[in-house]
Amino acid sequence: MTLTFTEICIDAHDIHALSSFWSAVLGWPTEPTEDGDVLLRAPEGAGPDWLFVPVPDDKIVKNRIHFDFTPDDQQAEVDRVFGLGARPVDIGQGEQTWVVLADPEGNEFCILSGV
Template sequence: MALRFSEVCIDAADPPALAHWWSTALGWPTEPTEDGDIILKPPGGAGPLWAFLAVPDDKVVKNRIHFDFVPDDQQAEVDRLLALGARRADVGQGQESWVVLADPEGNEFCILAAE
C-alpha cells in the first residue's frame, strides 16, 4: 500500500478570510470547492494543497502541528507578516533563533533564521 500526501486541512471559523490571509502571505492562488471549502495551491505543485474548512469551534490550545518557513531575511519577513495581521505568539519557546507568529485565527507558525 502506498500513500500520497495530498492536502493539509486547516480548520477555520472563517475559511474565506483565513485562506485569503494565507494566500496574501504566501502568494499562492485560492480556489473555492463545490462544498464551500477554500483551497490554496502551491506554485508548480510543489507540495500539498492547503484546504480551509469551516468549523464551529474556536481554537483554544497550542497547535499540535505547525508550519516552519525559511525566509531570505527573517526580520523583513516577520515585519511583513505582522503588517498583514499576524501576531507574535508565546508557546514557551524562550529565546530561540526562530520567531513564533500566529495567523489571524491564532494558528501558530515559525519563521526560521535565514539560511
C-alpha cells in the first residue's frame, strides 16, 4: 500500500478571508473547488495543497498540530506576516529562537530562526 500526502484540510469560519491570508503569506494561488471550498495550490515540490473547508464554529483551544516556517530573515518575515494580519501568541513557549504567531482565525504557526 502506498499513500501520497496531497492536501492539508483546514477548517475555517471564513474560508475566503483565511485562504487569502495564507495565499499572501505563502505566495500560492487560490482556486475555488466544485464543493465550494477554497484550495491553495502548492507549487511543484513545495508540499501538499491546502484545502480550506467552512465550519460554523470558531477555534477555541491551542492547535494540536501547527506549521513551522524557516525564512531567510526571521524578523523580516515576522514583520511581513504581521502586516498581513498575523498576531503574536503566547502558548507558554517562554523565550525561544522561534516566534509563535496566529493567523486571523487564531491558528498557531511558528517562524523559526533564519537558515
